[in-house]
Amino acid sequence: MQKAHKELREQTVVPIEGQYLDVREKRIDILPIVDNKELRKDLIARIEAVTLKMIEQISAGRAPCVSHFNSRNVISKSRTREENVYPGCSTDANFVEEQDANIKSLKNSKKTKVNFAVKQSRDKFVLMAVIMAEIHRLLLTNTSRTQRSFYYDLKSEKTTKYLVPRQININRTLNDIANLLECPPWNLRLLATAKGLVAGNMTITLIDNQIIDCSIPGGTQIPQSITNITFIRAKAEFILVIEKDTIFQKLLEENCPSALKCILVTGKGYPDIATRLLVKMLSEKTDLPVYIIVDADPFGVDIMLTYRFGSSTLRRENKNLACPNARWLGIHPSDLIGLGAKTSPLTNADLVKLRSIEARDYVNEAISKQLNILRNGKAEIEAVSSFSKNFLTETYLSYKIDGQDYI
Secondary structure (H helix, E strand, O other), rough: OOHHHHHHHHHHOOOOOOOOOOOEEEEEEOOOOOOOHHHHHHHHHHHHHHHHHHHHHHHHHOOOOEEEEEEOEEEEEEOOOEOOOOOOOOOOOOOOOOOOOOOHHHHHHOOEEEEEEEEHHHHHHHHHHHHHHHHHHHHHHHOOOOOHHHHHHHHOOOHHHHHHOOOHHHHHHHHHHHHOOOOOOOHOOOOOOOOEEOOOOOEEEEEEOEEEEOOOOEEEEOOOOHHHHEEEEOOOOOEEEOOOOOOOHHHHHHHHHHHOOOEEEEEEOOOOOOHHHHHHHHHHHHOEEEEEEEEOOOOHHHHHHHHHHOOOOOHHHHHOOOOOEEEEEOOOOOHHHHOOOOOOOOOOOHHHHHHHHHOOOOHHHHHHHHHHOOOOEEEEOOOHHHOOEEEEEEEEHHHHHHOOOOO
């Protein structure tokens, strides 16, 4: 193994001009679901049913309360009764706290109760009601808006700014509402601002006939609503998912999409829904291999696993977001040894994340072997890319793909 990696460092694989001229263009028609009238009517009815239930509870002299099965793994941290701040009403609500554990089936999820009578959940209940009212309006008018613009609207009002100390409060509450309504969060018309980028010989056509050219310098932003896509044209041999923007840009400087005939995608760290949906769509619709490059550290491995197996946060929707056909191309901890890359010790946060990953039931023997090696030291992708000019494109990626050295 070390001999092979020594050869990898010493060789430079320069793509021969015209080598990939026979790459077949993929043209895929996709049925959009952006204006599904029945879906909108159903969601409107669900929101109105929840609202009616709240009104009935208040009319009966009880504190309004909603409950849902949380899509995260949760455990009860306390069996004590919480402070009741709603006079004349009783509550037996027990609160649960997130635990970064292995992903299990939904039937093992805990039921989460959000009760206006309980001090710790009153603000959350109010925020859920405010967001559901906005979703109801968007569904009725068949429009959408970004979570960020809605956040600034709430922050600008004295009566609501206390509900959203940070924008993440909206994102988390939106996921809870999706669980309550039993639907994907991307159907609720409050869209996260897209952060992912895509680059390569590919065009994306949206339902309004807008065409996104992914070959422009620096890549192009992934559409906020992937469900608006109606047509994809791609000419590539594989999809390469990059953990972070710095390496994405470096590969563009190395002319990687043209040299290796691939489509580059980055979620700039942990991927957002739009990035994950696009990777899933490209994998299923184009039948192209999907390879993932991340830092050789526990958080990089976790990002790779998020693309492949999904996340605990959106566990209910993992079937729509996970891309199990994706393969971990690098940077493998074993690569660091063979290449002689400089490593640094794992921090306490790294070790906590590593133990969390090791406990997950989908971690196979090959991944476990790399996790064991990782305990000896971590490194970023830059530790490998700096060996020589264009090392990633001309040497590392070519060698790994040609040798099928992926997990």
